[in-house]
Amino acid sequence: MIKVGILGYGNLGRGVEAAVTLSEDMELVAIYTRRNPSTVSVKSNVPVKSTEELDTGKEDIDVLVICGGSATDLPEMTPKYAKLYNVIDSFDTHARIPEHFKNVDDASQKAGKIGLISCGWDPGMFSLNRLYATAILPKGEAYTFWGKGVSQGHSDAIRRIDGVIDARQYTVPVKDALDRVRAGENPELSTREKHTRECYVVVEEGADKARIEKEIKEMPNYFADYDTTVNFISEEELKKNHSGLPHGGSVIYTGETGFEGNKHVIEYSLKLDSNPEFTGAVLTAYARAVARLNSEGVKGAKTVFDIAPAYLSPISSDELRAHFL
Amino acid sequence: MIKVGILGYGNLGRGVEAAVTLSEDMELVAIYTRRNPSTVSVKSNVPVKSTEELDTGKEDIDVLVICGGSATDLPEMTPKYAKLYNVIDSFDTHARIPEHFKNVDDASQKAGKIGLISCGWDPGMFSLNRLYATAILPKGEAYTFWGKGVSQGHSDAIRRIDGVIDARQYTVPVKDALDRVRAGENPELSTREKHTRECYVVVEEGADKARIEKEIKEMPNYFADYDTTVNFISEEELKKNHSGLPHGGSVIYTGETGFEGNKHVIEYSLKLDSNPEFTGAVLTAYARAVARLNSEGVKGAKTVFDIAPAYLSPISSDELRAHFL
Numbered sequence: 001m002i003k004v005g006i007l008g009y010g011n012l013g014r015g016v017e018a019a020v021t022l023s024e025d026m027e028l029v030a031i032y033t034r035r036n037p038s039t040v041s042v043k044s045n046v047p048v049k050s051t052e053e054l055d056t057g058k059e060d061i062d063v064l065v066i067c068g069g070s071a072t073d074l075p076e077m078t079p080k081y082a083k084l085y086n087v088i089d090s091f092d093t094h095a096r097i098p099e100h101f102k103n104v105d106d107a108s109q110k111a112g113k114i115g116l117i118s119c120g121w122d123p124g125m126f127s128l129n130r131l132y133a134t135a136i137l138p139k140g141e142a143y144t145f146w147g148k149g150v151s152q153g154h155s156d157a158i159r160r161i162d163g164v165i166d167a168r169q170y171t172v173p174v175k176d177a178l179d180r181v182r183a184g185e186n187p188e189l190s191t192r193e194k195h196t197r198e199c200y201v202v203v204e205e206g207a208d209k210a211r212i213e214k215e216i217k218e219m220p221n222y223f224a225d226y227d228t229t230v231n232f233i234s235e236e237e238l239k240k241n242h243s244g245l246p247h248g249g250s251v252i253y254t255g256e257t258g259f260e261g262n263k264h265v266i267e268y269s270l271k272l273d274s275n276p277e278f279t280g281a282v283l284t285a286y287a288r289a290v291a292r293l294n295s296e297g298v299k300g301a302k303t304v305f306d307i308a309p310a311y312l313s314p315i316s317s318d319e320l321r322a323h324f325l
Numbered sequence: 326m327i328k329v330g331i332l333g334y335g336n337l338g339r340g341v342e343a344a345v346t347l348s349e350d351m352e353l354v355a356i357y358t359r360r361n362p363s364t365v366s367v368k369s370n371v372p373v374k375s376t377e378e379l380d381t382g383k384e385d386i387d388v389l390v391i392c393g394g395s396a397t398d399l400p401e402m403t404p405k406y407a408k409l410y411n412v413i414d415s416f417d418t419h420a421r422i423p424e425h426f427k428n429v430d431d432a433s434q435k436a437g438k439i440g441l442i443s444c445g446w447d448p449g450m451f452s453l454n455r456l457y458a459t460a461i462l463p464k465g466e467a468y469t470f471w472g473k474g475v476s477q478g479h480s481d482a483i484r485r486i487d488g489v490i491d492a493r494q495y496t497v498p499v500k501d502a503l504d505r506v507r508a509g510e511n512p513e514l515s516t517r518e519k520h521t522r523e524c525y526v527v528v529e530e531g532a533d534k535a536r537i538e539k540e541i542k543e544m545p546n547y548f549a550d551y552d553t554t555v556n557f558i559s560e561e562e563l564k565k566n567h568s569g570l571p572h573g574g575s576v577i578y579t580g581e582t583g584f585e586g587n588k589h590v591i592e593y594s595l596k597l598d599s600n601p602e603f604t605g606a607v608l609t610a611y612a613r614a615v616a617r618l619n620s621e622g623v624k625g626a627k628t629v630f631d632i633a634p635a636y637l638s639p640i641s642s643d644e645l646r647a648h649f650l
Contacts, residue, residue, distance in 0.1 A: 015582070015583070018582055018583040018584055019582060022463055022464060022582070023463065043584055094650070097646055097647065097650055098643065098646060098647055101646055118650050123650045125457070125461075127649055127650045128457075128634055129593075130649045131634050131635070131637070131638055131645060131649050132450070132453075132634060132637065134638065134640075134649070135610040135613075135634075135637035135638040135639075136450075136603075136606045136607050136610050136637075137603075137606055138347055138348065138639075139347060257340070257343055257344060257347075257599065257602040257603060257605070257606050258339075258340070258343040258599060258602040259343055259368055262597075262598035262599040262602050262603075263598045264595070264596065264597045264598060264599075264603050265595070265596040266593075266594075266595055267592070267593070267594045267595075267596075268454075268591075268592070268593050269590075269591075269592045269594075270589070270590070270591055270592075271589065271590040271592075272587075272589045273587035273588045273589060274582065274583060274587035274589075277582040277583040277587050278461075278582060278589050280582070281461045281462055281582050282461050285460040285461050288460075303645075303646055303650055304634070304650075305633065305634050305635040305642070305645055305646070305649075305650070306633050306634075306635055306642075307633055307634075308630065308631050308632055308633045309453055309456050309457060309460075309629070309630050309631075309632075310456070310630040310631055312456070312457065312460035312461075313456060313459065313460040314460075314463075315459075317630070317631075318423065320456060320628075320630055321422055321423060321426055321628055321630070322422065322423050324452055324455045324456050324459070324630075325419070325422055325443050325448045325452045325628055325629075325630070
């Protein structure tokens with residue numbers, strides 16, 4: 001049995017908890033929290049412990065799944081715990097991946113452990129599909145579309161506006177752009193042409209809706225480059241119709257082969273009822289790979305690019321060849 | 326530069342030739358044929374040699390791409406040349422994969438070489454997607470649909486019927502079945518419910534079309550279990566409208582996570598103008614991986630399941646992390 005610890009018990013931590021529980025070759029040994037453990041109640045029947053216990057380096061776990069935020073948590077936590085345990089995270093600040101990789105690599109090389117970073121679906125499964133497609137068809141172009149799905153970052157940005165009680169933001173791919181890419185047109189698409197943003201906003205009584213709508217639509221980086229629609233709804237409506245965290249999207253790659261330029265379209269798409277649960281399931285499969293590879297003596301920082309697919313599955317290689325190939 | 330040899334110069338061999346030519350880190354050094362080399366003219370500017378030269382074991386190649394048929398060629402050729410070179414094939418007789426793997430493993434282990442079998446898109450990329458999806462969502466179901474595309478085996482089977490001059494058979498997925506699977510219904514689908522077969526047949530003058538149509542539709546294994554349509558057309562029409570070798574299909578995986586049973590759909594789909602050129606491109610990317618892994622000391626039989634994705638790409642790991650993750 002592969003012994004798994006989870007650090008952080010938010011949506012992602014709960015997703016990992018559920019996925020590990022479903023894995024017959026894995027055992028969840030503890031959930032670690034920075035909060036007072038007695039205040040955290042978990043769904044599975046495992047102890048909740050303080051991160052202080054983790055800091056001793058003596059916890060009996062084969063791999064620690066670090067479920068923190070990319071902005072401030074993971075850049076600190078992953079290198080810190082990579083000195084003590086095999087670790088895996090879902091670091092998704094694309095621009096800072098090389099730096100994060102180096103920090104984790106330094107720590108885990110010294111410890112003789114593996115630190116797998118930036119796992120999930122994007123970065124993660126989408127990255128894999130960009131790599132596979134480009135390796136197969138070097139003459140071609142990759143397009144990534146996200147949604148329809150909830151962007152937590154954009155929802156949070158709306159919540160910070162004065163007069164807003166709650167908000168949910170959906171990223172929606174533009175159908176016409178999708179169709180053109182799938183048809184092999186290789187279009188140049190601006191940010192605005194690829195995705196729209198749909199906002200559902202609950203405001204305080206008497207709030208200035210016109211001002212709030214303007215603030216949302218003109219918010220730099222988050223909304224200004226997109227066609228954004230703002231819908232003001234009641235708190236009840238938000239709860240009833242927008243409480244899930246669905247997401248998904250597509251990596252579409254169009255490329256050509258041969259002396260006559262034959263065209264090919266490769267598409268990988270996800271439709272997810274729950275973004276954190278799916279991400280947690282991906283992390284769990286890679287946690288299995290991390291534990292196995294380290295037991296074979298492999299160490300250092302890794303990404304999904306470095307992991308042979310067979311390591312993700314509890315099924316034996318003989319069975320995989322006989323039934324999955 | 327990775328030095329590549331191609332054994333066999335049919336459609337697939339030509340696909341590999343084109344793909345290697347497009348790869349800046351690979352050099353095609355020779356095409357080997359069982360025919361008289363002087364009768365074979367190739368598109369690239371490389372020597373055509375007899376397989377007898379290959380048999381010496383002294384050809385200066387890092388990897389040999391074996392482009393033969395699965396029925397009789399590959400079960401002999403791949404183990405034979407695995408004793409002498411790194412090899413890769415597209416063996417696709419699913420039921421015989423374990424036996425073929427063992428034969429190649431015995432040969433390549435002894436030789437200190439790698440023999441990668443069953444590469445292409447199915448088996449190959451489709452297999453990978455079945456594996457990844459099952460590893461992420463153990464509670465779920467995989468569906469594979471093929472087409473719309475030309476099945477060479479079925480076209481050949483029609484050509485063997487008395488009175489038939491030429492034929493082209495398309496495998497077509499049933500839209501209603503695709504829709505139900507994508508909607509997450511997890512339907513039980515019979516062979517007939519998943520695919521139909523469309524045949525375009527050129528017959529001799531005065532041939533008994535009713536008898537030919539009946540023979541096609543009742544042919545066991547090939548057509549009897551399917552709804553099959555037979556269209557009699559002229560030789561000119563066959564050339565004009567059915568001379569390509571398009572194919573494709575989808576692996577659709579529906580699974581669930583979490584304590585509330587959230588649903589997820591993962592779909593990988595291919596739309597290929599040329600089946601042999603795309604297959605050749607996949608073989609070429611994996612040939613790169615084979616040469617690299619062997620230079621690191623890895624040996625024995627492998628499948629796509631055993632190859633970490635980064636090995637397929639000529640792009641450095643730093644660049645991959647910075648731009649593809």
